[in-house]
Amino acid sequence: MEPIEFYHQRLDAIQTDLKSLKSRLRLLGSLRLLVFISIGLGVYFLFGQWQFVLAVIGVGIVAFLFLLNRYANVQRKYQFADALRKINETEIARSKGDLSGAETGNNFIFEEHDFNQDIDLFGEGSLFQWMDRTALTNGQKTLADWFNSNDISNIKEKQAAVQELKDWAEWRQEYTATAALIKSEMQSEDVNQWMQNHKAFVPKIHAWLPLVFSVISVLLISTYFIGLINGWFVAGWYLLGMAISGPYVKRITDVYNITSKIDDLLRQYAKLIEKIESANFTSARLKQWQKTVLTEGKTASSSLKELSREIDNLGNRNNLLFGFISNGLMLWDLRCTYRIEQWIKGFDGALEEWFIAAEKMDAMNSLANYAFNHPTYIYPQIATDEKMQLSAKSLGHPLLDPSKVITNDITLKHEDFFIITGANMAGKSTFLRTVAMNIVMANSGLPVCAEAFEYKPVKLISSMRTSDSLVNDESYFFSELKRLKYIVNKIQNDTYFIILDEILKGTNSVDKAEGSKKFVERLVKSKSTGLIATHDLSLCTLADKYSEIQNHYFDAEIVNDELFFDYRFKDGICQNMNASFLLRKMEIVEE
Structure with missing residues (x-):
């Protein structure tokens, strides 16, 4: 189907x-x-x-x-x-x-990041906006963190989790619907922080005193109604109860003001965790998350329901009549608050792990849902050849209309660089983002937009959308230099797949050519791998000097005074440029 x-x-x-x-x-x-x-x-x-x-x-x-x-x-x-x-x-x-109503994820774009500002991972029309189906605030943050992490470990384990959950469409929807019903203004980290900072104040005697006090209250009221004692005995006992409860009223009210805000959150998280507990997972990653909520004896979900029940009981103090009677005759608020404090003492450390497991599952639902919605996508194979970095057949951009997208093949060995030339609008930048986004998807355990995809998991780093900064009083050229310095520092300590679009755009052509050559030579000597798009044909001469460098291009042709693009990735150096033609065509300059 x-x-x-x-x-x-x-x-x-x-x-x-x-x-x-x-x-x-x-x-x-x-x-x-x-x-x-x-x-x-x-x-x-x-x-x-x-x-x-x-x-x-x-x-x-x-x-x-x-x-x-x-x-x-x-x-x-x-x-x-x-x-x-x-x-x-x-x-x-x-x-x-x-995409109406879909979150853009703009708040997850950081200037000091390896790639996320360059490849349409976040923002309007981004992969995140298309993919995000999270219902929890921290589930959404978890999903964004996975994309931003540049984590290349356990790819097969990630794939297995996505593949398994992909087929659980109804389960995933029920999980998301349950999460969507949370109306609390507080988040799980607020709950954890409050519990960690809360100082218990109800004396241990209230483990049993409220019960004893309530029994005695029932006996006194019963004997009063059958005429064995005077009503003043009941009144005196009631005043004693109020005197015991009185010193704690302010602190109990503070507890109630917090717990009343988290009650709905706890109730819904309990349902989420119950779904995780009862699921029959087979993939290692999902089973590991499930393990964190499977406790000996009482289940995590039943423990959360127990806490929610005690919070509800404490909330009965809002009924003035009940609160007025119950605290004098049953020490009700002290009973409920003591039980809440004992719960915190026994479970606060575990609670954070339970929340995290529920939020990870919320994020994983988005990945699995994306895989479900793209049945023609394939899961990448991990390259066994040490010399191989990336080999893809019919690689396409996942954000483009499938009926219109032009796919290309690419094979890139480890420590090789492709210098890609081409006319304006011929497809260079789109191709760079196609490769980059599919690498990020592969590293996340997702299927990719290709007929075949084999790669060695690798971290991504890029420089494609550098801009000047009036706030920081930085020119465009200085911003470029900062970004290139960032890349140089990174590749000294780790292996990266580097994607660059037009190096040193902010300086004159002679200076640009000389600086770009030296920078590319440094990248080659660093044993990195990557793609570099440029209009500067002089960079192509580096292929004569370094065997690691290959030249490729995207072409444009003028047919019957119209510009034609085929968006095909070809071997060699581009010979046709179109800037002058476009200037004339658009009547910006004269013939």
Whole structure:
């Protein structure tokens, strides 16, 4: 089944469920109103017969609360189904090229980065914008961190995780829908930080005192109602409870103000972790993440639900009547706060690992979803030949329209450099970004846009979009020099695949030619590998001096006074340039 067909079928089924759930919500709402009216009528007609009135009110309240609970459960199901609807509608929209509402990831672009400002990894129409399906803020950050990491380890392990999760389309959607329902204004790191900084203040005696106090309260109230003791005993006991609770009110309120903000987050994370716990993963990476949430005895999800339950219990203090009675007769706030503090003491270190596992899975869903949406893409093979760096057949740019993209073959040995010349708009820069982006995708464990792709995993570094800086009072030329210095420093300590687009654009042609030659010679001597696009044909003479350098080009032809591009990667040096033709064609200059 094609991905788009899957999404349409899934959307149809979900919309049917939504209609059914909406009908149930209307019915339950009507029944709640009917019960409320029935209570009123019962009290009206039975007024004066207090035993019957109390019975009607009691039964009515029980029925109303039952319907309220059922309504809340159905409403949660409706919200979940609606989140699934949005997921499938998004996929259908993306298949049509609609990126509305998609995050650009601009906040993940850094000037001091090896490549991310150059290759359309982030920004409008970027790979990140097309791929990101994360529902957690930290899941999105994790996805961006993976792209930015330049990590070339465990490629096969990454691929296996993507391949496995790719086929779990419904599981992935349910996971994302669950994450999308988190409405907390706080993030997981805020929870971790608060728990790490929280100083327990409720004395250990409250492990048992609230229970004993509550039992005694029940006994005193019972004996009062049967007339064995005076009401002042109950009042005195109540005042004693308030006196015990009083000194802690401010600190308990501070705890509540924080925990009330994280309750929804904990509840939804518990559901995410429960899905991870129950999954039957086979790939090593997914099993490793699953291992972090599989605890001995009580599961991580049930532990989180337990904490959420205690936070809910503490939240009952918002009911003034309940809070007024329960703290005097049951030491309720002290009981709940003590249990929350004991939970923190036992699980705060593990909690961070659980959060991270859930956020990694959220990020992995985006990679797997991308693989699912591109069934024709292939997973790269790791080169066994030590001399081989990259060999690709029909390599295409993943962001271009598949029906229009022109693909090319490339074979590049380790420590070799290709100098690529060509006319303006002939495809040099696009080809550089095609190679760069597919390398980043391969390093991330993703399938790539090619018929065949074999490579030796390698870190990427580039200089393609250097700009001047008015803020830092830097000229364009100085910014170029800084970038080239950055690259030189990097390649001294590690092996990189270098991609450069037009070196030293910010100086005169003679100085540029001389400086560019010396820089390329330094790169060759560093044992690096890469691609260099240029209009400077003098650089091509370096191929006569260094066996590691090869010349390639993209061509343009003028046919019937029109410019024609074939965007094909060819061996040799470009002989046709088009700047003068374009100036005349656009009537910028005279014939």
